[in-house]
Amino acid sequence: MRDETGGAGVDVAIIGGGISGLAAANRLREVALGLSTVVLEAGPRAGGVLGTIRRDGFLVEQSADSFITNVPYAIDLCRRLGLGDRLISTDPNHRRSFVVRRGRLEPIPDGLVIMAPSKVGPMVATRILSVFGKLRLAMERVLPRGSGADESLASFARRRFGRETYNRLIQPLVGGMYTGDPERLSVKATMPRFLDMEQQHGSLIKAMRAAAKADGAKNEGSGARYGLFVGLEGGTSELVDALAGRVPVRADAKVERLERDGEGWRLIVNGEPMAARSVVIATPPKAAAGLLRDIDSEAAGLIGGIPSTSSAIVSLGYRRDRIAHPLDGFGFVVPFVERRDILSGSFSSVKFAGRAPEGSALIRVFMGGAKRPELVDADDAELVRIASSELxxxxxxxxxxxxxxxSRWRGAMPQYEVGHLDRIATITDRIAAIPGLEVAGNWLAGVGVPMCVKSGEDAANRVAARRAEPAERV
Incomplete structure (x- = not known):
């Protein structure tokens, strides 16, 4: 297939070589062998934020280091790629985490699943909450259910459990997932499970106990939840490399413009034209909005209005005998009320084997986010100084x-603010009305690796359904 200006053409052009774009290309390879496909990545390599660095015996993940298995899309993809025997579980001996309380690391109560406690004893015994805070938390069982309307995570959590439990436990746990501000994040878009619990049982505590009884288990422990996460023995780059080895990827290929061309599309890539019958846009929201501005200004405005946060990850390696803490957990989170310069810390070499040389430990420190965006612009030396001082x-x-x-990631984490689901529903409807165009990415329906994989594969399945027959090439 060629366009009239002589630029090479393909059946499907995928704009963006992150995990969503790579998953889309791989899925097309699986279900639509007759379609020619190319992934156009503006950066020097595929993978987006996913990447692994090996240095001095350490294995350093540049962003996500694992994915959850009860959302099956990533683990299924790994198995289809022949990576099933490379999947590794977290260390079963240290499946807990800590929260900072007045400068000390206190264990997060066993049985607390983000904001839903399933065990009474650990909540009573914890030193994280005052007596008043515990009494207020216990009242959650008798509070009336809300209307079910969308509200912020902060509003929902305070309404159910009180200000202290929110400030000391729920905010750092939720905020760390999105590097965002729960005062703005939508509970319906980010954690609908808890909203459903309230509507069905009137209480999250009652819901957790009912679920445990139905499962025939005594409780749903937080330690068991940590066991749901897996990584790859050689890091997430194994997934990226496996995908990039299967599908055609053009790095340093910036798509400067996208426009309609008859029944297909015309792309300007590094100043040169390219024709495509179908296009999948798998970029961050602002880049997607720029490409769509002349195609559907309303959809572009809605996509471009999705805010994102930036963050920095400082990975530090130490000899184990130079760390006083026993590192008997997977990491810690830091509440905003502690007023520290970091969001959290992950004990990478405790979570997964093979992340540090014998006798050493690898710790990843996260900073920036919605509350301290300016830290991302500090130079490397300053970020290392801050992280070292905090540790x-x-x-x-x-x-x-x-x-x-x-590692710095600017604008990489979309924020699912109140109203996000309505926004996405409108975007989805408008994109569906444009023949030969699909969108994918972490701004649609989930920020984790599994949901990014699903987003890309769903887009590919829709392309294949529309283009059951391969294009005629000349």
């Missing part, structure tokens, strides 16, 4: 780290 205070680390790797 010295919280974990008792001594001396300079043996390894320091800084």
């Amino acid at each position: 010295a205070s919280l974990l008792g680390t001594r001396g300079e780290p043996d390894l320091a790797v800084v």
Whole structure:
């Protein structure tokens, strides 16, 4: 297939080589062998934020280091790619995490699943909450249910459990997932399970106990939840490399413009024209909005209005004997009320084997997000200084780290604010009315790796359904 200006053409052009775009291309390879496909990635490599660095015996993930298995899309993809035997589970001996309380790491109560406690004893015994905070939390069982309308995560959590439980437990757990501000995040878009619990049972505590009884189990422990996460033995780059090895990817290929061309599309890629019968836009929202501005201005405005946060990850390696804390968990989160310079810390070499040399530990420190966006613009030395200082205070680390790797991600985490689902419904309807166009990405229906895979594969399935017959090539 060629366009009239002589530019090479394809059946399907996928704009964006992150995990969503790669998953879309791979799915087309599986279900529509007759369609020619190319992934156009503006950056120097495929994978988007996913990537792994090996240095001095350490294995450093640049963003996500795992994915959950009860959402099956990522693990199913790994198995189809022949990576099933490369999947590794988290260490079963340390499946817990901590929260910072007045400068000390306190264990998150066992049985607390984000904001729904399933065990009474650990909530009573925890030193994270005051007596008043515990009494207010216990009242959740008798509070009336809400209307079921969308509201912020912060509003929902305070309404059910009170201000102290929100500030000390729920905010750091929720905020760490989205590097965002729960005052703006939509409970219906981010954690609809808890809204459903309230509507069905009138209480999240009652819902958790009913679920445990129905499952024939005593309780749903938080430790068991950590067991649902898996990683890849060689890091997430194994997934990226497996996908990129199967599908055609053009790196350093910036799509500058997208426009209608008869029944197909004309793309300007690095100043050169390319024709395509179908297009999948799998970029961050602002880039997608720019490409759609002349095609559907309303959809472009809605997509471009999705806010995103930026973050930095500082990965530090230490000799184990220079860390006072036993590192007997997977990491810690930091409440906003602690007024520290970091959001959380992950004990990478405790979670997964093979992340640090024998006798060493690898810790990833997260900073930036909605509350401290300016930190992302600090230079590497300053970010390493901040991270090292915080770990010295919280974990008792001594001396300079043996390894320091800084990763920055600007505008990489979309924020599902109140009204997000209505926004996405309108976008989806408008895109569906444009023949030969699909969208995919973490701004649609989930930010984790599994939902990004699903987004890309769903887009590919729709393309294949529309284009059951391969294009005629000349």
